[in-house]
Amino acid sequence: MRYLPLTKDDRAQMLAAIGAKSVDELFKDVPEAARLGGLIDLPRRQGEMEVERQLAAMAGKNIAASQVPFFVGAGAYKHHIPATVDHLIQRSEFLTSYTPYQPEITQGTLQYLFEFQTQVALLTGMEVANASMYDGSTACGEAVLMAHRVTKRKKAVLSGNLHPHYQDVVANLSDFGSYKLVTEPPCPKGTEGLAGEIDEETSCVVVQNPDVFGHVRDLSALAEAAHAKGALMIVVVPEIVSLGLITPPGEMGADIVVGEGQSLGNGLNFGGPYVGLFAAKQKFVRQMPGRLCGETVDAEGKRGFVLTLSTREQHIRREKATSNICTNSGLCCLAFTIHLSLLGEEGYTRLARINHANAVKLADALGAVPGVKVMNETFFNEFTIETPKPGAEVIDALVEKGVLGGVPLSRLMPGNDAMKNLIAVASTEVNSDQDRAAYARALKEVLA
């Protein structure tokens, strides 16, 4: 087997050194009843070529985003990733290193985490950020638990326009943790007023910007309403490129900001791995979940970085930890931070303008198709259309015409009649004028 260096001779010599007759002796603590004599009923080893063939056959059954005019979003976005990113994250020293528990020989990882934390804090307009969570949805769930700890209250108020999967993750944690949850109904027009739901029991109000229908809002008034009742405002950013054009949540008064960082550096990957962003006000830092990287000096006074404030974490605090998270999204942070370093201030803000401009053009093109209504007055790179036919049927019919046209909102919120004819449509820098024209043409045919 190509991955196993020990030879038959090696094994025999090692057994002799141990003083065992066979490897079976080493497994003597396994109860008789549980010892497998033979091989499990699965295929035998294969060479690279055979494995490659088999997996390529499976991959070949899927339509890749880059093959067709592609407008699917709702929490994951197709962006162009510079070649440098994928090259660098595959360097052995990054790819095959563990969590930086020995800082003297993992300054590479630690320094990029420190830079990542800084970038996330800058984008969100917050004071501190951690070294990542699994993804946006679990970051959102953890943010609610953190708000409960900070406020010593037990009730969260969720916007109905929070991504339904995120709502489910929060609901799941609340359910098992015996916390209260008030969830507003979805509001496709984007005029939801959440302030009225916040009371003296409320620990936090959770609101997504842009929301699941694409609406972009100034949340300053909501923050004031929350703070007036002693509650925190948690802002969820599903598309991190949006912060190149939208006021950072920190400036709107957010206390905790979580987000999905996939758009920078990370491919669609059918939903994971992604990178959960988590930022907060400095005064809450000791209640934050996850790893934090901090600056310090070494024995010679040279600047260096270490994992710090770990008395919050499971390996030190066990059942009193702020979260059970251990492994996070290290390499996805690296992809994020390299992509953002390549973009820089100019590139990042321009990328945001291109995304917005493309979405505006698409909204105008689709809005001109007979029977189609654009639901949004405001949006960034994603908006919602209403069609005269059920959204799921429209999307399926578009597939037949070679266009992946978006996410029918009935897929995310089945059983809700108000969602039936709605489709969330995203347009990023990857879409050309031809892509948009193809979409408008196909939609017209499908609805004719």
Added chain:
Amino acid sequence: MNSMNAKGRPTGTGAETGFTPHETFTGNRGLVQEEPLIFELDSPGASGVDLDEPEEFAPRLGAAARQGRIGLPGLSEPEVMRHYVRLSQKNYAIDSGLYPLGSCTMKHNPRLNEKMARLPGFGDVHPLQPQQTVQGALELIDTLAHWLKELTGMPAVAMSPKAGAHGELCGMMAIDAALRARGEEGTRKRVLVPESAHGTNPATAAQIGFTVDSIPATDDGHVDVAAFKAKLGPDVAAIMLTNPNTCGLFERDIIEIADAVHEAGGYFYCDGANFNAIAGRVRPGDLGVDAMHINLHKTFSTPHGGGGPGAGPVVLSEALAPFAPLPWIVHDKGAYRAIEHESEGTGQPFGRMTAFHGQMGMFVRALSYMLSHGADGIRQASEDAVLSANYILASLKDVMSAPYEGPCMHEALFDDSFLKGTGVETLDFAKAMIDEGYHPMTMYFPLVVHGAMLIEPTESESKDSLDLFIATLRDLAESAKRGETERFSGAPYLAPRRRLDETQAARKPILRWQHGRNEPASKAAE
């Protein structure tokens, strides 16, 4: 005077000067380059990506349009490339050396797996594409699920958890859901966890409202079965047990433990972080396990990536299978279908762990690993991992101190009693390994052993590599006993950094760069 060659280039080595520089002007040391923070490399206006400004258009951002700059630095592509390459050179990695971190399974990461994960049909598909356009992606998840069920002998698997700890959470939620279905959620709130458990176990149980009751270990490193049985009662929800355990031993009474917890009306959560010792030789389903997470980033070689991402699918027994979280995949009428809502399938899912379908990128890599190894290669890998750990244990027992008699499973545990009176502690010993070119082993875990050193070589090391490692640890142990404390107390001397001041880092946390606050390190930049 140096001798000259034909072209006039001096050929002497300079050895006769006897001079070794300790300080350089740049702070660099040959190939090890000091590297400023990316923010300190700012050329305002520069970018490593060429993008055309869009034509004039009327924005639709309403009142939320950003004002003012963000503060991101600008760099060209070559500058970015150099920054990260230099950073990478300060990292230890499996690809550069033996990485004996116990409990972490730092095995070889085949590059075929990376290549497969990057096939556009896997890497460039969206989780919410119409399902008829992602049949191959659903097939891949279903195929991996099949392998996991066969290898563990369990009837069901929840694929979406994002890492080991997330899998623990999933398993414990399934247990809580099953208790609720029995009408016992209010009464069964206690979870038994051995003292030797990984921190994620008690943290997980507590996160969803269980109280944690710890079970002591016996002197030979196993669960104290009598003490465990005495703790069972009508308020016990589950036991969370790692097997093979964190002392590197197989819990030989495991079936008795499983039977006892079941008899008492509780469930058996198994922490599967150490599955690499037994994959292909023992099926957890034959041990009475109700739920077990599998760290694909350990046993099935998906790269650790400096701390993630991982993937933590959870296999479930018949009793817990109906409560598995959304989504899951079914195969009917010749097609694969992802069940994303309770109304679409059968079962009583307890909820959803995460957006979308889980760590697809890791699934591809893990399946690529499995297909490459096959049933035979997986079994061989486990045997080699166990053999290598035992070889280390047997070869070092006389100079280092092993708290438990062998044989061990895939990791060899030592304590610090061999360092008694030397003035050298576990930490110093580990740091001295760095100067010898090794990543230290896991230290001070498990907590049940004083000054623990947990060594996991994995199956990826050749015998020569193991022999050199053993010889190095022997040399260090003997050196400590001879009283050569300077070799340890200030170590590492030869790494990119000396020991870092963690107290200062925690006392006045600096968690981000701020203009003018963080001083660059090298002299040249001063």
